[in-house]
Amino acid sequence: xxxxxxxxxxxxxxxxxxxxxxxxxxxxxxxxxxxxxxxxxxxxxxxxxxxxxxxxxxxxxxxxxxxxxxxxxxxxxxxxxxxxxxxxxxxxxxxxxxxxxxxxxxxxxxxxxxxxxxxxxxxxxxxxxxxxxxxxxxxxxxxxxxxxxxxxxxxxxxxxxxxxxxxxxxxxxxxxxxxxxxxxxxxxxxxxxxxxxxxxxxxxxxxxxxxxxxxxxxxxxxxxxxxxxxxxxxxxxxxxxxxxxxxxxxxxxxxxxxxxxxxxxxxxxxxxxxxxxxxxxxxxxxxxxxxxxxxxxxxxxxxxxxxxxxxxxxxxxxxxxxxxxxxxxxxxxxxxxxxxxxxxxxxxxxxxxxxxxxxxxxxxxxxxxxxxxxxxxxxxxxxxxxxxxxxxxxxxxxxxxxxxxxxxxxxxxxxxxxxxxxxxxxxxxxxxxxxxxxxxxxxxxxxxxxxxxxxxxxxxxxxxxxxxxx
Ligand code: PLP
Numbered sequence: 220x221x222x223x224x225x226x227x228x229x230x231x232x233x234x235x236x237x238x239x240x241x242x243x244x245x246x247x248x249x250x251x252x253x254x255x256x257x258x259x260x261x262x263x264x265x266x267x268x269x270x271x272x273x274x275x276x277x278x279x280x281x282x283x284x285x286x287x288x289x290x291x292x293x294x295x296x297x298x299x300x301x302x303x304x305x306x307x308x309x310x311x312x313x314x315x316x317x318x319x320x321x322x323x324x325x326x327x328x329x330x331x332x333x334x335x336x337x338x339x340x341x342x343x344x345x346x347x348x349x350x351x352x353x354x355x356x357x358x359x360x361x362x363x364x365x366x367x368x369x370x371x372x373x374x375x376x377x378x379x380x381x382x383x384x385x386x387x388x389x390x391x392x393x394x395x396x397x398x399x400x401x402x403x404x405x406x407x408x409x410x411x412x413x414x415x416x417x418x419x420x421x422x423x424x425x426x427x428x429x430x431x432x433x434x435x436x437x438x439x440x441x442x443x444x445x446x447x448x449x450x451x452x453x454x455x456x457x458x459x460x461x462x463x464x465x466x467x468x469x470x471x472x473x474x475x476x477x478x479x480x481x482x483x484x485x486x487x488x489x490x491x492x493x494x495x496x497x498x499x500x501x502x503x504x505x506x507x508x509x510x511x512x513x514x515x516x517x518x519x520x521x522x523x524x525x526x527x528x529x530x531x532x533x534x535x536x537x538x539x540x541x542x543x544x545x546x547x548x549x550x551x552x553x554x555x556x557x558x559x560x561x562x563x564x565x566x567x568x569x570x571x572x573x574x575x576x577x578x579x580x581x582x583x584x585x586x587x588x589x590x591x592x593x594x595x596x597x598x599x600x601x602x603x604x605x606x607x608x609x610x611x612x613x614x615x616x617x618x619x620x621x622x623x624x625x626x627x628x629x630x631x632x633x634x635x636x637x638x639x640x641x642x643x644x645x646x647x648x649x650x651x652x653x654x655x656x657x658x659x660x661x662x663x664x665x666x667x668x669x670x671x672x673x674x675x676x677x678x679x680x681x682x683x684x685x686x687x688x689x
Pocket of ligand 1: 357358359360361398400454455481482483509521
């Protein structure tokens with residue numbers, strides 16, 4: 220594409236994005252398509268001759284956009300929201316344009332060093348100690364895999380050469396509310412499904428330290444080797460936070476790797492009055508945290524903090540002759556700290572976000588989201604028809620429609636119907652989870668563009684659909 224043409228289309232696309240980001244209400248937040256509908260609208264075979272760019276853009280608008288669920292929509296209140304903020308979009312555009320690949324320092328020194336600085340800036344904003352080395356990878360799931368691989372390398376140093384087959388069983392400990400990515404990592408690392416022990420949680424959905432201690436002692440007596448404890452700061456269903464100081468004590472006592480999955484709640488450390496919720500995480504060996512959840516950075520961008528980067532290198536460093544460089548002793552080659560060789564310049568969009576909003580700007584927005592969530596929780600609490608199902612620590616509210624006339628199963632069904640009807644409106648999008656066997660609803664405030672009116676809109680819709688149940 221000649222540069223003049225690039226400029227014309229580039230301007231057009233920036234205008235489109237600008238209008239899109241400001242278009243509250245133009246698109247339904249949840250895609251209103253059936254499975255296969257988008258595919259059926261696309262050409263079944265590729266063009267042999269190149270096509271006009273205008274036509275490609277037109278098809279993007281007509282065939283792709285209607286099949287999108289709009290995570291940038293201010294009515295997106297499902298799962299944990301994830302916003303493409305404008306500075307991050309522009310940073311990402313530049314990262315794509317320069318096409319940096321920081322597989323080793325030499326293949327893009329700036330990408331390697333900006334990543335280190337960006338992760339370290341965020342560490343400072345979170346109040347974590349300076350001996351945590353920060354890495355930026357795609358997702359919390361992969362970061363957890365890497366951290367647990369490092370923990371496994373430490374627990375089974377002999378496995379690096381010979382594999383695990385002749386060694387005792389290894390175990391990872393986590394609460395029953397841990398994210399499925401932990402189980403996937405454990406299976407991927409060859410510890411088998413039984414390699415993770417899910418411990419029962421207390422009434423506030425937090426790991427019970429006593430149960431953890433008992434499980435470790437039982438395993439040790441049976442010859443099972445503890446590999447790591449995974450504590451969660453912000454569980455997926457309810458955003459509960461495990462008792463991190465007590466877990467850190469137990470890990471220290473037994474010399475076990477402590478990993479904290481703070482994929483959602485970690486960024487709360489930026490907010491002065493929320494930081495105490497995370498107390499104890501500073502004693503972890505590794506922490507994962509997603510910028511692509513509550514830090515206004517689009518997919519994908521996830522941080523791994525590790526105070527034993529040498530253990531990560533033990534697990535992953537494998538340097539073929541063609542990647543050896545003279546600088547390897549003084550520079551960090553990022554390929555040595557994870558599975559992937561090639562790595563995109565994810566740090567740039569986060570660097571833009573940190574600079575554009577500043578620590579104060581980020582803290583103010585996170586604080587406001589928590590305020591909106593508390594406001595919504597207040598409406599739930601003051602109504603006879605609704606019930607709060609967990610405390611609202613951050614931006615997530617977990618609640619349920621109740622009708623004393625219906626039994627628990629019919630109440631489940633009523634909640635499911637309400638949720639479907641609310642989401643079909645296209646105005647807002649909420650999600651659900653299952654808590655102690657019961658279907659409950661989740662409203663998660665975390666989108667940069669969500670304001671009071673959107674949360675209020677969700678509440679009115681819920682009330683309307685509940686009333687319609689008749
Ligand atoms: N951990 C927790 C607590 C989560 O809630 C999630 C996703 O919601 C993940 C891990 C996985 O994150 P990712 O999609 O970045 O792998």
